[in-house]
Amino acid sequence: xxxxxxxxxxAIRITLAALVLAPFVLHQLKKLQRKDFLPILVIGWIGSxxxxxxxxxxxxxxxxxxxGILNTLVxxxxxxxxxxxxxLAFKWNKLIGVLVGLAGALFLILYGANFxxxxxxxxxxxxxxxxCYATSVNTVKRxxxxxxxxxxxxxxxxxxxxxxxxxxxTSDFSEKLLYVDGGVQAFIYLAILAILGTxxxxxxxxxxxxxxxxxxxxxxxxxxxxxxxxxxxxDGEVIGVYHIVGLLLILFGVYxxxx
Numbered sequence: 001x002x003x004x005x006x007x008x009x010x011a012i013r014i015t016l017a018a019l020v021l022a023p024f025v026l027h028q029l030k031k032l033q034r035k036d037f038l039p040i041l042v043i044g045w046i047g048s049x050x051x052x053x054x055x056x057x058x059x060x061x062x063x064x065x066x067x068g069i070l071n072t073l074v075x076x077x078x079x080x081x082x083x084x085x086x087x088l089a090f091k092w093n094k095l096i097g098v099l100v101g102l103a104g105a106l107f108l109i110l111y112g113a114n115f116x117x118x119x120x121x122x123x124x125x126x127x128x129x130x131x132c133y134a135t136s137v138n139t140v141k142r143x144x145x146x147x148x149x150x151x152x153x154x155x156x157x158x159x160x161x162x163x164x165x166x167x168x169x170t171s172d173f174s175e176k177l178l179y180v181d182g183g184v185q186a187f188i189y190l191a192i193l194a195i196l197g198t199x200x201x202x203x204x205x206x207x208x209x210x211x212x213x214x215x216x217x218x219x220x221x222x223x224x225x226x227x228x229x230x231x232x233x234x235d236g237e238v239i240g241v242y243h244i245v246g247l248l249l250i251l252f253g254v255y256x257x258x259x
Contacts, residue, residue, distance in 0.1 A: 003186045006056035008173050011164040012187070014049050016194035017202075018157035025154045031147070032155065039143035044156035047136020048202070049163065051129035058129070061122035068225055070126040072105040075257070077134035078218040086138040086214070094215055094257050101222045101253025108225040108246035134218065140206055141214040149207035153199065216258045222250045 004012065032040075059067060075098045082088030144152055168174075177183045209217035226247060233239050 003176055003180055003183055004173070004190070005171070006060055007053060007167060008171060008176075009190060010049070010052040010056040011167045012173075012190045013052055013194045013198050014157055014160050015164045015168065016191055017199035018154065018161055020195050021150065021154040021199050021203075022158065025148075025151045028148060028151045031151060036144065036147060039139050040147075040152065040155050041159050042139045043136050043144070043152070044159035046132045047139065048156055049160035051132045052198075054125040054129040054132070058122045058125040061119035062126060066123060067126055068109045068228075069106060070123060071130060071224065072102055072109070072221055073127070074130045074133050074221045075215060075218040076102060077130050078137055078214055081131075081134050082138050082214055086142045088138070088214070093259050097253045097255065097257030097259075098215070098219075099253070100256060101219060101250050104246045104249025104251075104253055105222045105225050107242060107249060108229060137209055137214045137218050140209045141217075144206075145210055149203050149210060152206050153202045157199070157202075212258070216254075219254045219257055222254065226250060 055067075079088070079094060079098050083090050140152070177187055205217060205220070208220075229239070229243050229246075
């Protein structure tokens with residue numbers, strides 16, 4: 001975030017995600033009912049906008065290793081909140097599966113992790129963001145089962161525009177975009193992140209949640225360190241025994257949780 005501030009990064013992501021998806025769903029708006037709007041607000045604000053700001057701010061003071069570890073708590077949070085507030089039946093195999101998958105993800109992250117230069121107070125922001133994600137995915141499954149995932153994603157992100165657009169317009173965003181060296185290039189990278197990693201990724205994630213269950217969908221969090229290992233392998237890094245152990249634990253955990 002050399003050019004744009006953390007708040008601007010988050011606002012750009014949410015705004016672009018909403019604007020890119022909007023043209024695809026204009027003809028579907030009539031499918032929404034009045035009872036749908038409160039859950040959509042929860043998903044848009046608590047599940048999307050607030051975590052985007054929390055992560056953007058936290059990443060300035062928290063190492064990637066610690067951030068990755070804290071992010072893997074999302075499935076456990078999803079299970080706990082689901083049981084307490086969303087009518088998810090408590091099953092030991094699901095809890096054990098979540099914990100086994102968590103162990104596998106931690107195994108991958110902790111090996112060679114660097115926690116230096118991490119502010120633990122900012123780490124609490126990531127924990128809060130994880131609780132927001134867990135609330136959102138449970139809300140999708142419980143209250144938005146019959147809303148097309150593309151429509152759900154678009155309206156959820158669009159609900160945050162009254163906050164994100166004024167933030168960008170009242171900041172120095174336009175000056176940085178037009179006059180600062182590298183402003184356009186940085187914006188392009190953020191646009192790619194917003195379109196692929198935020199907009200369309202959430203469409204797929206919400207569809208997965210609707211077709212399976214909140215806990216199974218949240219288990220994709222465990223795959224993030226696995227994907228990182230894969231890219232490292234493509235870049236010439238050596239795959240060790242600990243990678244294999246972590247992979248097996250993750251897959252076994254996801255299998256148990258999905259039964």
